[in-house]
Amino acid sequence: MSLLEIIGGIFILVGSVFLFLGGLGIFRMPDVYNRLQAGTKATTLGAMSVILGVGISQAATDWTWILKTLVIVIFIAYSNPISSHALARAMYKRKKFPLVKSKAENMDAYREIIETEKEEVKS
Amino acid sequence: MKKLIVILLLAVTGYFMVISFMDLGKDGPVVKNGVKDFYLDKTVSELKVANTITSIVVNFRGFDTLGEVTVLFLAATALGGILYKKRHHVGERSVLFPSSTIVKAGSKLLFPAIILLGVYVFVHGHLSPGGGFQGGTIIATGFLLMLLAYDNFSVSHKVLSYIESFAGIFFVLFGLSGMFMGKTFLENFMPVGNLNDLFSGGIIPIIYILVGFKVAAELTGLIYTVLNEKE
Numbered sequence: 328m329s330l331l332e333i334i335g336g337i338f339i340l341v342g343s344v345f346l347f348l349g350g351l352g353i354f355r356m357p358d359v360y361n362r363l364q365a366g367t368k369a370t371t372l373g374a375m376s377v378i379l380g381v382g383i384s385q386a387a388t389d390w391t392w393i394l395k396t397l398v399i400v401i402f403i404a405y406s407n408p409i410s411s412h413a414l415a416r417a418m419y420k421r422k423k424f425p426l427v428k429s430k431a432e433n434m435d436a437y438r439e440i441i442e443t444e445k446e447e448v449k450s
Numbered sequence: 451m452k453k454l455i456v457i458l459l460l461a462v463t464g465y466f467m468v469i470s471f472m473d474l475g476k477d478g479p480v481v482k483n484g485v486k487d488f489y490l491d492k493t494v495s496e497l498k499v500a501n502t503i504t505s506i507v508v509n510f511r512g513f514d515t516l517g518e519v520t521v522l523f524l525a526a527t528a529l530g531g532i533l534y535k536k537r538h539h540v541g542e543r544s545v546l547f548p549s550s551t552i553v554k555a556g557s558k559l560l561f562p563a564i565i566l567l568g569v570y571v572f573v574h575g576h577l578s579p580g581g582g583f584q585g586g587t588i589i590a591t592g593f594l595l596m597l598l599a600y601d602n603f604s605v606s607h608k609v610l611s612y613i614e615s616f617a618g619i620f621f622v623l624f625g626l627s628g629m630f631m632g633k634t635f636l637e638n639f640m641p642v643g644n645l646n647d648l649f650s651g652g653i654i655p656i657i658y659i660l661v662g663f664k665v666a667a668e669l670t671g672l673i674y675t676v677l678n679e680k681e
Contacts, residue, residue, distance in 0.1 A: 409553060409560075413549065
């Protein structure tokens with residue numbers, strides 16, 4: 328195992344941890360905006376890290392792998408924020424506002440979501 | 451209780467499935483001297499194509515692919531026939547709110563990249579995974595992105611139908627010209643070149659380029675028809 332492979336492995340490990348946390352966040356968060364936060368930010372970093380890690384670990388045999396994976400990373404860094412922005416904006420324009428603690432009606436909505444989820448788990 | 455029964459049933463069926471699959475492949479491959487060996491052997495030695503699936507789909511079973519293309523064409527035509535309505539304002543879609551500047555600027559930059567990727571996928575169909583159908587679909591997603599970002603973006607149905615028709619006609623003509631050269635319908639009649647070259651594989655890349663154009667035009671027309679549908 329060469330040094331490049333170890334560095335690439337570390338990148339892949341970090342990326343997969345972030346991808347796992349992103350998936351967990353989509354499962355766990357209460358509303359759309361929080362889920363977007365988990366599902367786009369964490370998975371952007373996770374996917375970029377995994378792809379770059381693959382490129383670095385293969386660089387010992389063929390150095391052009393780094394350039395190829397860099398192109399993919401640039402593409403992800405470019406397209407993922409745009410798509411998450413479009414999703415969040417569409418939700419906001421549809422009058423689905425984020426759950427904020429200071430607003431009373433929002434807290435009620437939040438409690439309702441929590442209780443319905445609890446009932447779903449029980450049934 | 452219901453869920454418990456479902457889980458138990460799944461577990462029992464899964465157990466028996468695993469048990470019955472355990473013996474598979476113990477004494478060699480299940481199908482011996484099948485058509486598989488013929489394909490694997492001829493693809494590299496005679497056709498000089500790196501992607502076996504492409505050589506099966508386009509060369510050995512090219513007639514099936516022609517039928518597949520026809521099915522796609524018929525589906526697109528039927529959907530267009532159902533959704534088609536005479537409209538006064540062509541090219542104006544009913545949108546809830548226009549998309550933001552970020553999406554507009556971003557999709558303008560992404561659109562050529564997506565088209566390039568689609569063209570790459572169907573041009574390299576005989577060398578790497580992918581092919582005409584996949585590349586055409588990628589191109590259609592690029593047009594979908596532009597249609598979603600710009601509410602005044604429009605594609606000409608006339609141009610799309612010309613591309614689609616000419617691609618289909620040339621597909622059949624290539625098959626027929628094989629018959630003029632003294633071979634069967636859709637059999638390879640051009641020089642095959644070297645393995646892993648871009649210009650190799652006889653008629654496979656040409657037919658996949660035609661299929662790519664056809665699928666891209668069909669799916670773009672389909673998306674455009676669905677988006678233009680008004681209440």
